[in-house]
Amino acid sequence: MQIDPSPSREIGIFDSGVGGFTVLHELRQLLPGVRLRYLADTAYAPYGARTPEDIQQRSLVIAEHLIASGAELIVVACNTATAHAIEALRARWPTLPFVGTEPGIKPAVAATRNGRIGLLATPATATSARLLALVERHAGAHEVVVQGCPGVVDRIEAGDLASAELRALVEHYCAPLRAAGVDTALLGCTHYPLIEPLWQAALGPSVKLLRIETAVARRAADLWGASTGEPSLAVETSGNPAALRAWLAQVLGWKDIAVQAWQPESKNGQHALTV
Template sequence: MQTAPFPRREIGVFDSGVGGLTVLRELRALLPGARLRYLADTAYAPYGGRSADEIRARCFAITEHLVASGAALVVVACNTATAHAIEALRARWPALPFVGTEPGIKPAVAATRNGRIGLLATRATAASERLRALIARHADGREVLVQACPGVVNHIEAGDLDSAALRALVERHCEPLRAAGVDTALLGCTHYPLIAPLWQAALGDGVRLLRIETAVARRAAALWTPGADAPGLAVETSGDPAALRDWVARVLGWRDLDLRRWPAA
């Protein structure tokens, strides 16, 4: 199916909540002249505990909105949404470029010295067939230990980035990877880089921590053809705009955002 002409060209970015803002932050640095629209589906966050059907339904509804708003490129800034929905999105909008977010198995394989890699992910990503296929295709004989981390995203969405409860949760999720002797660990959720120091402290200084948001943003930038539209940033949320505005101001230092509720009340 071909997409209709766009009223204006912009890059649409979405995630279950605030995690994809790590990708958006990189995109703003790489493409300062681009129009960007970010949608945080915070009313349905986290996606990690939802079924594959629920996740796909949300991704379809959000993409419909981004396309109607002028998206000429869509960044699925969520590992869980990518794992469960990106192929269906590409089939529905074959003329629209999509950039997904997946754990960098190949960079981890190149980085590991002892052949043991840890992958920290949401429950839904950890259980996905797409992740299993990705590991089978790229692990090249290395051992990849997948650790589901339920509860972490909830803390980050609430703006809790350094409490004793969160540190204890991170410690618990990292313990099996330490016991297995991994020397490289992947942050398999775009929320997780927001607490990178906590993961590093729990894993130990000897474990190399790999992030993905920069690689995703660079891929999107490589696919983007600048147009004549004026640069800009719109942020939308299915949850409480005031709460998201406060979170963004406190964590990212972005103020005076054009931040609105979607769908409009």
């Protein structure tokens, strides 16, 4: 069922930080006539190091803010938040569509030639019951090697995309997948496509890398329906707006994006600072 959006309504997108911009980029291509609001919970990143209870509570607070701002559909552009919070979000707002982000086990099963699949994820996603259920439901007799990757999101959030330290982390986390002989690997965090060349180099050219952000954006576009109206993009962060704006310019080349500060503790989520 498609939504019948009014011109003033929005699609809300959130992530623990900058990873969800990979999904936002796809949404802007698919829905050029839609109002979009992205919230980067940078002050609380990375979610992969948080407890499931903390992630769930934070997600509920963010969703409440996005809905108050006009969201009629929310994209949880974070694998970790999807794993630990999407059921709570759907229970709290049962009539509002939530689009989650999960590793594409089914496409990986279809793509693998030798039956061995690697999955690179945050620690919280790697140990989540939802991921385990996803693997059990779709992997069948295929072997899925799940590798948690602490520290990678921190380096990406810092804009540290080409350092020796990040390369060393990527090499370390890819080693078990190479040892297992996987021929297909899933990037199980929306941050990870931002350094896709590093993963590919560490895994080797014969390993097929799969991403999920395009499928997530297409699902949201299908639910939203027609892309008509006056487009706009609002970007908010619970962290430092100037730092996020610098990251967007440096990494994505988005040089004209205003970034607003948002704090859940402030009255009605009012914005304290714009840069």
